[in-house]
Amino acid sequence: MVSAASATSAARPLFDCRDAYMSALEEMAAADARVCAVANDSLSSAKLKSFKAKFPERFVNVGIAEQNMVGVGAGLANGGMVPYVCGASCFLTARAMEQVKVDLAYTKANVRLCAMSPGMAYGQLGPTHHSIEDLAWMRVIPNLTVIVPADPIETAAVMRYSLLHEGPMFLRIARVPVPCVHGDDYEFRLGRAVKLREGTDVTIVANGLLVCRALDAARALETRGISARVLNMSTLKPFDREAIVDAARATRGIVTAEEALAAGGLGGTVAEVLALEHPAPMRMLGVPDTFAPTGTAEFLLEHFGLTASGIERAALELLKREA
Amino acid sequence: MKDGRENPDADPAERAAWLKRKANWIRLSAMTMNHHARLGHTGGDLSSADILATLFLGDVLQVKPEEPRWPQRDRFILSKGHGAAAYYSTLAARGFIPVRQLKTYMDPLSMLNGHPDRNKVPGVEANTGPLGHGLPIAVGAALAARMRHESWRVFVLTGDGELQEGSNWEAAMTAQHYGLYNLTLIVDRNRIQQGDFTENTIRMEPLAERFRAFGFAVDEIDGHSTEALLDRFSRLPIEKGKPSCVIARTVKGKGVSFAENQPEWHHGVPNQDQLAAAAAELGLEAAW
Numbered sequence: 070m071v072s073a074a075s076a077t078s079a080a081r082p083l084f085d086c087r088d089a090y091m092s093a094l095e096e097m098a099a100a101d102a103r104v105c106a107v108a109n110d111s112l113s114s115a116k117l118k119s120f121k122a123k124f125p126e127r128f129v130n131v132g133i134a135e136q137n138m139v140g141v142g143a144g145l146a147n148g149g150m151v152p153y154v155c156g157a158s159c160f161l162t163a164r165a166m167e168q169v170k171v172d173l174a175y176t177k178a179n180v181r182l183c184a185m186s187p188g189m190a191y192g193q194l195g196p197t198h199h200s201i202e203d204l205a206w207m208r209v210i211p212n213l214t215v216i217v218p219a220d221p222i223e224t225a226a227v228m229r230y231s232l233l234h235e236g237p238m239f240l241r242i243a244r245v246p247v248p249c250v251h252g253d254d255y256e257f258r259l260g261r262a263v264k265l266r267e268g269t270d271v272t273i274v275a276n277g278l279l280v281c282r283a284l285d286a287a288r289a290l291e292t293r294g295i296s297a298r299v300l301n302m303s304t305l306k307p308f309d310r311e312a313i314v315d316a317a318r319a320t321r322g323i324v325t326a327e328e329a330l331a332a333g334g335l336g337g338t339v340a341e342v343l344a345l346e347h348p349a350p351m352r353m354l355g356v357p358d359t360f361a362p363t364g365t366a367e368f369l370l371e372h373f374g375l376t377a378s379g380i381e382r383a384a385l386e387l388l389k390r391e392a
Numbered sequence: 393m394k395d396g397r398e399n400p401d402a403d404p405a406e407r408a409a410w411l412k413r414k415a416n417w418i419r420l421s422a423m424t425m426n427h428h429a430r431l432g433h434t435g436g437d438l439s440s441a442d443i444l445a446t447l448f449l450g451d452v453l454q455v456k457p458e459e460p461r462w463p464q465r466d467r468f469i470l471s472k473g474h475g476a477a478a479y480y481s482t483l484a485a486r487g488f489i490p491v492r493q494l495k496t497y498m499d500p501l502s503m504l505n506g507h508p509d510r511n512k513v514p515g516v517e518a519n520t521g522p523l524g525h526g527l528p529i530a531v532g533a534a535l536a537a538r539m540r541h542e543s544w545r546v547f548v549l550t551g552d553g554e555l556q557e558g559s560n561w562e563a564a565m566t567a568q569h570y571g572l573y574n575l576t577l578i579v580d581r582n583r584i585q586q587g588d589f590t591e592n593t594i595r596m597e598p599l600a601e602r603f604r605a606f607g608f609a610v611d612e613i614d615g616h617s618t619e620a621l622l623d624r625f626s627r628l629p630i631e632k633g634k635p636s637c638v639i640a641r642t643v644k645g646k647g648v649s650f651a652e653n654q655p656e657w658h659h660g661v662p663n664q665d666q667l668a669a670a671a672a673e674l675g676l677e678a679a680w
Contacts, residue, residue, distance in 0.1 A: 077591075086403070102540075105539060125537055126538075127539055129535055129566075129570070132562075132565065132566070133571075134559075134562035134565070134566070136524070136528065136558070136559040137528040137531070137559055137561060137562035137563045137566060138528075139528075139531035140525055140528025140529045140531070140532060140559065140563065141528050141529070141531050141535065141563070141566065142532060143518065143528075143529045143532055144518075144529040144530060144531060144532020144533035144534070144535070144536065144546075145533070145535060145536045145539075146530065146534040146535045146536075147467065147517055147518065147529065147531065147533045147536065148467070148534075148535070148536020148537055148539075148540065148541070148542075149463055149536060149540060150536045150539060152532075167522050167525075168525065168528070168559075170516065171519055171520075171522055171525060172519070172520070172528075172529060175509075175519045176510055176511070176518060176519040177510075178510055200508075209474065235543070286441055288462045
């Protein structure tokens, strides 16, 4: 089924959030001499080519060495710099987990991890290059702020915010093209869900590239007479528990959607809040407990039902209505 | 000497002898801490004491105990975080923390955890404990000095078995690529890791050659000669444009005969009688 909403989304211009991150980083570096960047080999994956050209003295390439990369970031922070440590999320998280835990989180180092091309962005390259575990891994580490921007506007806003933030951050920078879901006047607020759409029947809580799909699903549901609230939960940690409890009270259930393992990620977090504070019917859309088969990112998103129609179906199921 | 440092104007032999006495105090203090805590890593505390004393009390490190986060300070990173008792004792001797704090080592809610915590203990630069973390952080701090056009230097003390962690060699490549002459790696080469002698576990030799191959200027010295340590640390970098590696040949358990060269003293803890025997050997009545 092709819903009207996904047709709408196809017509909108799409953006690679890495471009927004790159422009913001360069603007910040121009304005603040503490801003520096650390890369692991590939400048094109991390979109750092022009940063290196503009700020060669504040650019470090450690080569293919992620444990060292995160430690170097911690040392730069110790020396008063504000390092943006940029690499593919799959390697940045899994390979350097102990450094993230100890050198950054436990130490409270002012390092920003820019986790590039997360989720299943690397498509056919397969599960070695997918980063579907990152949200579950990162959000349980104390002191670590975890943010999953939904579009280029939010990506740039989060980057600008990050310069003022005290403590380590994990920023998940999407590669799979997305339309804008926020207006140009959007202001990022840490730890606050963004209510993109009011609704009374069901709530869809999404992050990253699933936010635009959640909005499309809400539009499709509206044509069926169902009113869906949509929350962009871009801050996974610290988590806006209040917004979830409020949604559980105001609507009949919650559907979560993310490009990650739902267990432990956004879905897991919402489930914890509901179980402890306001039990409510729930559906969790994300990658189930499996490694992905071969396919493009878009194919895999469809495969796991991470589409507007997948979200719509889950909402209908939750409300016990026929699809 | 009001802030715990020795007199930099004294002659080298006199300074070295004074530092040796300080190092022995650090040894006994660390053993006393381990005794009270019934936990600790005595062997490595004892092997690193002369290095720590020389760095902190021999006017090598430019630091300000009254302003621990002084931006221009030299950075010292204890990568072998399990050597915490000797480190805390050194920080106390240098005036970063009160000596009376040392007796709280590993007590419930004490700021003196079994491994150092930067957010609790003034003077600590990095939270260490898992091995192979210090050198990458030191490389980052040395790069920060360069980016900020600052002249402060970075020192990192690793164990020797610790160098089996691959992250050290990742960081070594970065240090040589960027020519970090403001970085000094000191290896506490006591030849024993937790399980056995290093050479029976995973061979470390030829260690100096390995570091040379990785682009470091290397010097091997007696890690228990405060004179040799003072001399080496007063002439850094070892070579212009290169990171320095000082391989300090040490004895695990140094200064306390029953603990010397015994792998089981890696995390051996002295009982009351052993503590008294150690004090006698170190020429001290009690540390505190």
